[in-house]
Amino acid sequence: MDISVKNISFSIKNTVILSDISASIASMECVGIVGPNGSGKSTLLKCIYRVLQPDAGEIFFDGSNIKNMTLKESARAVSVMAQDNSYAFDFLVEDIVLLGRTPYKKMLQFDNEADYKIVKNALKTVGLAGFEKRNFSAISGGEKQRVILARALAQNTSCLIMDEPTNHLDIKYQMQTMEIVKKHKFTSIIAIHDLNIAALYCDRIIALKDGQIVGNDVPEKLLTPEFIYYLYEVLSEVHMNKKTGKVNIIYMPSDSNICK
Amino acid sequence: MKKLNSYSWVMIFTGILLAEIFFALGMGSVKLSGNEIYETLFQGIQSNMPVTAPRQGPVHDIVWLLRFPRLLLAAATGAGLAVCGTVIQAVVKNPLADPYILGISSGASLGAVLSIFLGAGIFFGPDFIGICSFAGAFSISLLVLIISQMDGKPDTTKLLLTGMAVNMACSSISSFIVYFANDKDGIQTILFWLMGSFAGAQWSTLQIIIPVVCFGIIFFWTQNRTLDIMLLGDHTAVTLGTDLSKYRHVYLLMSAFIVGFLVYSAGMIGFVGLIIPHIVRIFTGTGHRYLLPLAALLGAVLLVAADVISRILITGTDIPVGIIVSLLGAPGFVFLTAKKSYSFGGKN
Numbered sequence: 236m237d238i239s240v241k242n243i244s245f246s247i248k249n250t251v252i253l254s255d256i257s258a259s260i261a262s263m264e265c266v267g268i269v270g271p272n273g274s275g276k277s278t279l280l281k282c283i284y285r286v287l288q289p290d291a292g293e294i295f296f297d298g299s300n301i302k303n304m305t306l307k308e309s310a311r312a313v314s315v316m317a318q319d320n321s322y323a324f325d326f327l328v329e330d331i332v333l334l335g336r337t338p339y340k341k342m343l344q345f346d347n348e349a350d351y352k353i354v355k356n357a358l359k360t361v362g363l364a365g366f367e368k369r370n371f372s373a374i375s376g377g378e379k380q381r382v383i384l385a386r387a388l389a390q391n392t393s394c395l396i397m398d399e400p401t402n403h404l405d406i407k408y409q410m411q412t413m414e415i416v417k418k419h420k421f422t423s424i425i426a427i428h429d430l431n432i433a434a435l436y437c438d439r440i441i442a443l444k445d446g447q448i449v450g451n452d453v454p455e456k457l458l459t460p461e462f463i464y465y466l467y468e469v470l471s472e473v474h475m476n477k478k479t480g481k482v483n484i485i486y487m488p489s490d491s492n493i494c495k
Numbered sequence: 496m497k498k499l500n501s502y503s504w505v506m507i508f509t510g511i512l513l514a515e516i517f518f519a520l521g522m523g524s525v526k527l528s529g530n531e532i533y534e535t536l537f538q539g540i541q542s543n544m545p546v547t548a549p550r551q552g553p554v555h556d557i558v559w560l561l562r563f564p565r566l567l568l569a570a571a572t573g574a575g576l577a578v579c580g581t582v583i584q585a586v587v588k589n590p591l592a593d594p595y596i597l598g599i600s601s602g603a604s605l606g607a608v609l610s611i612f613l614g615a616g617i618f619f620g621p622d623f624i625g626i627c628s629f630a631g632a633f634s635i636s637l638l639v640l641i642i643s644q645m646d647g648k649p650d651t652t653k654l655l656l657t658g659m660a661v662n663m664a665c666s667s668i669s670s671f672i673v674y675f676a677n678d679k680d681g682i683q684t685i686l687f688w689l690m691g692s693f694a695g696a697q698w699s700t701l702q703i704i705i706p707v708v709c710f711g712i713i714f715f716w717t718q719n720r721t722l723d724i725m726l727l728g729d730h731t732a733v734t735l736g737t738d739l740s741k742y743r744h745v746y747l748l749m750s751a752f753i754v755g756f757l758v759y760s761a762g763m764i765g766f767v768g769l770i771i772p773h774i775v776r777i778f779t780g781t782g783h784r785y786l787l788p789l790a791a792l793l794g795a796v797l798l799v800a801a802d803v804i805s806r807i808l809i810t811g812t813d814i815p816v817g818i819i820v821s822l823l824g825a826p827g828f829v830f831l832t833a834k835k836s837y838s839f840g841g842k843n
Binding site: 281284285286305306307308309310311313314315317322323324325326327330331334335337338340342343345390 | 590720729
């Protein structure tokens with residue numbers, strides 16, 4: 236599924252959060268969204284996954300305007316792994332993942348064998364086989380993230396939107412998460428802070444600053460020391476890795492005496 | 496004790512409830528044997544006369560006119576309060592919420608106070624206190640809903656806070672009236688109302704209460720998936736294809752309606768709607784598919800037991816059932832939470 240965003244603007248009271256954003260994501264493309272805190276990454280994603288209504292502009296899934304789709308229809312197309320995943324009541328892990336089947340259910344339909352099988356496989360994929368009957372409140376932050384990823388997998392969509400999915404994850408699961416996304420050939424939009432992970436796995440990177448797109452290119456071309464300084468005001472060195480063919484970013488202290 | 500045997504839990508509790516009602520029919524100032532109860536029940540069902548017809552013998556009157564309606568009202572009230580409590584906790588996403596949180600309690604007592612002390616609604620006939628408290632409960636919860644929606648953004652915290660504020664306002668109006676009325680009998684009546692009682696149970700009211708409660712339980716049970724999603728919050732709900740705001744209104748109005756009826760027939764009974772959902776969650780988890788029917792059954796079992804105790808503890812005196820419920824329930828609940836690892840908030 237391809238996604239296109241046309242001239243999206245969003246503001247809260249008088250503060251402009253997004254101004255005139257346009258971008259398109261091809262089918263099965265993995266696009267990273269980078270930018271400093273408060274640059275509008277989450278807001279852009281929320282507009283796409285319909286939690287926020289943009290003030291102006293339109294969003295299309297496979298050419299059809301999402302304004303004309305029911306929430307159920309869009310939930311069958313796009314699954315979401317959001318930032319905040321703490322719940323006021325305690326659930327079994329299995330119950331949370333099962334809720335990923337909701338967009339396929341009518342009012343009186345219960346979960347059947349097939350749903351439980353999907354849940355089991357999804358938990359296996361994220362490395363949480365056997366966690367079905369554990370309490371969600373009693374597992375670690377990283378495990379919670381992966382439960383939410385499993386729910387997104389159980390939703391069986393062709394597109395996955397992730398808002399800082401690698402927070403709370405150790406390096407093994409950061410890479411595993413990104414590799415799951417790549418293996419499933421999702422059309423994916425991922426807000427991400429770790430530029431090295433973005434450079435390694437994303438086909439393309441869109442950079443946001445102050446609610447505007449300031450860069451949109453393949454990682455090797457976009458991520459230069461100059462651009463990283465422009466975006467984050469940090470010094471860095473960028474090297475091409477011969478084995479992966481991707482860039483490695485090494486951050487430099489602002490004053491070389493600090494680290495001595 | 497998780498999902499797989501939840502069906503058997505439902506069967507077990509249904510059995511317990513039926514047995515409990517059966518034996519409770521024999522308890523009281525006149526003790527009846529199992530045989531007598533069985534025969535009287537059987538005759539009453541077989542007989543062509545309505546059960547309320549006069550001159551069918553003292554045992555018939557004790558079973559069919561005094562005890563059975565009370566027990567059915569207790570069961571219906573327990574089931575209704577427990578289910579509404581579960582639903583309200585999901586709607587406001589707060590484990591401390593109970594069915595009375597949306598101003599229903601203070602609305603009901605304000606209605607009762609107005610009718611007892613100022614004679615409001617006296618033209619409704621002998622039931623006017625109940626009718627006034629139903630009206631008070633329902634209109635105050637509507638008011639809370641409307642106030643909390645005024646800026647157009649759904650927010651469960653605001654709903655809770657509005658409920659509390661309106662509760663305060665209503666109870667101070669009630670206190671004001673009670674304080675200045677200086678009417679000892681009125682105070683006695685209002686106390687009785689606020690502590691809850693099944694003494695006023697009649698077949699004519701049960702004909703309305705039981706269908707209302709049953710319909711409510713079945714309706715909410717069909718909504719189990721949406722109730723689950725409510726606990727995940729509005730944003731997650733949208734990504735799962737559900738817009739919660741419209742459901743929230745329907746559920747709140749349904750609960751207010753059911754609780755209003757319960758207040759009308761049995762007064763205010765605390766504790767059940769707050770604690771029963773938590774007790775059941777200890778055993779079944781948070782999934783509403785099993786939580787709702789089990790909460791209904793356990794609520795019914797608890798209130799039937801409380802009613803029996805309130806009748807037999809002191810001979811010749813009806814202790815207000817609300818007192819018994821809290822005395823019985825609180826230690827039991829504390830014991831359960833101490834023994835089981837149960838986290839109310841999930842954020843520990």
